[in-house]
């Protein structure tokens with residue numbers, strides 16, 4: 016039996032189908048990412064699994080406990096870090112953790128040890144007696160992660176744990192999440208808009224759109240399903256049919272003067288490909304990312320400014336100009 020199981024889990028709000036018939040199996044110790052655009056149903060899914068939101072139909076269990084029949088047991092086995100901050104800012108870091116430990120019935124004999132251990136894990140020991148009002152955004156998030164793990168939950172739910180943080184802090188938060196999951200053998204279910212980060216952290220990701228999982232696999236497998244490298248060429252009137260007929264080309268998309276070609280082993284076939292296209296202005300080659308997978312599946316970008324998130328588009332590409340040489 017999987018640690019988290021959902022069967023046709025569904026939530027509707029009037030006419031809005033927030034989550035549609037979700038079937039998920041998430042294993043113990045796994046880091047599972049739920050990726051999707053605004054309004055896809057990520058927070059609703061997490062809310063149902065944590066027993067905060069009542070499903071309209073379907074069922075789910077965590078560590079064998081049914082979310083509808085045994086909500087109290089489910090709550091004891093889950094930790095949650097909400098999308099919006101929930102720390103008590105008039106309490107110190109230590110007090111926030113102590114309050115949580117008492118609420119969750121962590122035995123008095125273990126309480127202090129456990130708090131010390133968690134503060135250490137997120138590097139906040141030095142700041143434990145300061146009011147969290149004086150913490151930076153990244154420090155608050157770290158304390159929330161520590162709080163989510165304090166009662167040793169079997170599953171930790173993180174809803175956008177890094178939203179709004181700068182790239183360096185995001186990087187550190189992901190490191191903490193990985194470290195914690197490993198050390199505590201906790202199953203982590205997280206949501207994020209940052210595709211490239213999810214790619215590095217998650218064992219598997221489920222891409223969710225309009226309340227439905229539209230793809231689910233290990234990040235590498237999802238990227239492989241794209242069918243090869245992406246070659247983007249700007250040229251006047253590229254011969255689309257001829258390009259499509261090449262045996263190593265798996266997909267061709269034309270948008271005005273820009274043609275996007277998915278092909279196997281671009282580095283081997285590039286010269287031949289270019290020989291049939293005249294007036295090439297510029298060529299870019301890259302290995303697909305999860306963002307590309309998302310665009311292929313939904314026809315949309317996960318967020319308008321994803322170019323900034325994926326690292327500069329240009330940074331990660333091999334750039335070729337006809338008169339020059341191939342450079343990485």
Ligand SMILES: Nc1ncnc2c1ncn2[C@@H]1O[C@H](COP(=O)(O)OP(=O)(O)OP(=O)(O)O)[C@@H](O)[C@H]1O
Pocket residue numbers: 028031032033051052053054055056057058059060098
């Ligand atoms: N309490 C509610 N009442 C009515 N509609 C709701 C409610 N909560 C969520 N919804 C709707 O359900 C859908 C899914 O919302 P949800 O918050 O789960 O999305 P999300 O994937 O978490 O989005 P985001 O990335 O913006 O956090 C949206 O269309 C939203 O408007």
Ligand SMILES: [Mg+2]
Pocket residue numbers: 057058059098174
């Ligand atoms: Mg949300």
